[in-house]
Amino acid sequence: QVQLVESGGGVVQPGGSLRLSCAASGFIFSTYGLHWVRQAPGKGLEWVAFIRYDTSNKYYADSVKGRFTISRDNSKNTLYLQMNSLRTEDTAVYFCARDFGGFDIWGQGTMVTVSS
């Protein structure tokens, strides 16, 4: 069964850091690009970052550039999102999604709350 499972969300103060993980199963992880997408409470979807299957290219939304870092470990079938200098506006559910003709497989999401 093709599956993505996020973890690592929680409550953090403004200026703090958090690392999200996304564990994959049921497909050949090392052959797919992967995205992080977030959704603020009651709001729409916002693309955050993308990493190619071989890590040769990484792209970021302007809103997170310089603060977030996407990475992956193909030996562990895991995608990561290191989030630094967090702001209240980063509060959202964070989804990982596989890239195949769009965002074809999604995880269930992990909630990140940035609040003092």
Added chain:
Amino acid sequence: QSALTQPASVSGSPGQSITISCTGTSSDVGGYNYVSWCQQHPDKAPKLILYDVTKRPSGVSNRFSGSKSGNTASLTISGLQAEDEADYYCSSSTASNSWLFGGGTKLTVL
């Protein structure tokens, strides 16, 4: 990186057809055939229902269809069913190595 433009809401009765538009620019929707659509039920993860403008993933009903003209893509749902009530989002890759989503459209089945 402005969001793609979608109507905030649409509605239709069971059995009817509805169309949701998604307007971008020549640097995203108009420039590539990489428009996709996701369906999201409340408190659920999104689900891909169309990709590359017109293609349906395996298992998605053929009641869902897509098209594109210029900078505007469209999702049509025919034979509306109660289970179609959800939020719908378009997305597109862009010329600046990024992806954009639309603001989302809430579909109400009357």
